[in-house]
Amino acid sequence: MGVAGAFFQAYGEQPAGIWHAPGRVNLIGEHTDYNDGFVLPFAVPWGVTAAVRPREDLTVRIASLQMPGEEQALDDLDRAEGWVRYPAGVLQVMRGAGLPVRGADIMIDGDVPTGAGLSSSAALEVSVGLALSDLYGLGLEPMELAKLCQKAENDFVGMPCGIMDQAASALGREGHALFLDCRSLANRAVPFDLSAYGLQILIIDTGVHHELADGQYAKRRQDCENAAKHLGVASLRDVTDLAGALSRLSGDERARTQHVVTENHRVEAVIGLLRAGAVQEIGALLNASHLSLRDQYQVSCPELDVAVESAVRGGARGARMTGGGFGGSAIALVADDRVDRVRTTVERAYAERGWAPPTFLPATPAPGAHRIH
Structure with missing residues (x-):
């Protein structure tokens, strides 16, 4: 069953759209991102796909094809548990920033090998973040989205990561690596064929x-x-x-x-x-x-x-x-x-x-x- 079919089965409606964000491999530049240094990651073919539909209330319902039985319905995002804290954190950070984000029904489908160091968490955050940006007309630029997702992981999940993973997922380009200055956030695509x-x-x-x-x-x-x-x-x-x-x-x-x-x-x-x-x-x-x-x-x-x-x-x-x-x-x-x-x-x-x-x-x-x- 695809993510759209799983969404319909779980929520009884079709999603408003489907978004994908990739995981990443870091070619070189490890543990330099939170030291304001340089990194050179690239997005990989595996990632997280999110089927999402907005809600009129503030309730968030989240489920995953890979985590059956762990569905959570939250009217208080602070009560999110486990993997759900990543997408819930993105919503919380957006609301905290004053962005007009209400509730959402979300179905997740991921094929990034978890625990492999390919940044499945950033892919999860960025896919949901981009969906919310589009659905609620936020118009977030890729680096703005990456910064919000990093903040969610830092402040909500409690993982003091740098910006690299989210930036690679948001700004990746086919056939290229991403050279990123983690202090200025200046970046450019480097041909890598x-x-x-x-x-x-x-x-x-x-x-x-x-x-x-x-x-x-x-x-x-x-x-x-x-x-x-x-x-x-x-x-x-x-x-x-x-x-x-x-x-x-x-x-x-x-x-x-x-x-x-x-x-x-x-x-x-x-x-x-x-x-x-x-x-x-x-x-x-x-x-x-x-x-x-x-x-x-x-x-x-x-x-x-x-x-x-x-x-x-x-x-x-x-x-x-x-x-x-x-x-x-x-x-x-x-x-x-x-x-x-x-x-x-x-x-x-x-x-x-x-x-x-x-x-x-x-x-x-x-x-x-x-x-x-």
Whole structure:
């Protein structure tokens, strides 16, 4: 049953429209967004589709094809529980901003692998947010929508994420990555047509499901804020003398600073290589990013490390974990004629350790959020 049919079955009426928002893969620029830094994500073909109909009252009814039995009808959005807090948070933030949003009936259908680090939560927020913007005539620009959805996740869900995930979902463009300055929110589409070079990005979903709201993500963010305060800068984006900064820090603050500053440089280097047509050369920067995330930011895990190391051993040009960490997915830059070898090498490495096999997904840059009906 499609999302429109499920909507009719649940609510007895047809939806007013259907909207889709994609998940994202971050090519490079991890844990830099909340440090006012640079990121380079792209939207992926999987996402969240929302069938929505406005209501005259303030009641919100939400259901999902993937979560049968968890339907919630809310006349008080603060009572939302579980996954429903994400779309409910978008409504709450819109109302809090004085936008003329009333109630809605919402049916969700998603195919982003949850827990894979591909930002299913941002896709959920942005799909519902765009639907509400269209239905209530809000006319929100994509970045305005992304900021509202980020605020919903920060303030309503309690996850202190940066703007990257929501921006990638809202502003994604087919065949392009999104270069985003997370301080100014200046952005531009960067051509990223790997097929022209006989390459592809292979997502390796480890199957290890992570939960970043458990305090580990928040601790990394606090480490960065503390380091910036000790260095007398607004954020780690402003560190220009890395050696001098590291000499004034110790422990976790020193390690986090080293990662953030060097990761920003890696983003800029990748963009330079892409513009020069030296696409194969970005692999070394992906490798360096993973080592920094593993050793300096300490957000990797054995399953991610093995995925990255075995992918490179199998012939990938480069690989790294992507997303917040503690599980989820890795990405590998692989020549078309080496994909089977890379997959086999990774699968064998997992089998040797008695782990369940990972899932492989070829990722191509997809369009951002849009109305489909």
